[in-house]
Amino acid sequence: MSVAAGTLAPEAIRPHLRGRFGDPYRFEPECESTQSLLLGADLPEGAVAATDHQTAGRGRLGRTWVAPAGSSVLASVLLHPPAERQWPELALVGGVAAADAIEAATDLSAQVKWPNDVMLDRRKVAGVLAEARDASVVLGIGINVNQTRSELPLDAPTEPASLRTVTGSTYDVAELLGSLLLRLERLYDAWREGGLSEIYVDLGSRNFLFGRRVLVDGRDGIGGVIGRDGRLEVHVGHGETISVESGEVEYVR
Ligand code: BTN
16 A cells, blocks of 8 residues: 555545445535534434545544645544443544554554544544534544645644654555444444443553553543543552543643
């Protein structure tokens, strides 16, 4: 995989779609955010919206997601999770799927930094955004693929990288999205059946914060396990362990 091909247009993605995710596939060469393209409650689970360029890409906690045209995987998947599942866990499901796809493409180990970042070589190469819409969830995934160092955001809270800045190679974004969608479909089906326990082996082994020094709400600690309820344990000293449900955990390099 060494030829840079920067489009997620239907003709580029079609040879790489092997499961039910990606049908229907809505593509716009440019849009505000793929999170807003999957409107219509009648769309089936696995409907995907993708673009080559977002003008108002959204990140977690009100942040922006910025990438030059044709450099990245920018896609959202519509999911209809059962009511008994905790839908915010889908950020972790998406993170594991993205880490898996990145690992398959690069042959390097990728981790999930709780709750929604994907790390390669200790830098953030992907982010996941789960947003609820009535009974549905729109799961957005952005992967930095072919950006050069100078094309990455300067002000990101977690140091960013792209697959290219880490490995020196360029990648076919459509092939990577196809691989991501197939992995996401398998992990989602398992999660749908039995929750995070069903993907725990993959998630636990990819826990980037485990054993690292972290800062949570101004408190120093050591990252612990991600529970089967999706919370992150942090050991804050004197035998005290807190369980973090949401928000931001910084890690100390
Ligand atoms: C984060 O790390 O804060 C989450 C980033 C999610 C970015 C993706 S790109 C595709 C989809 N569309 C958006 O506007 N955001 C998500």
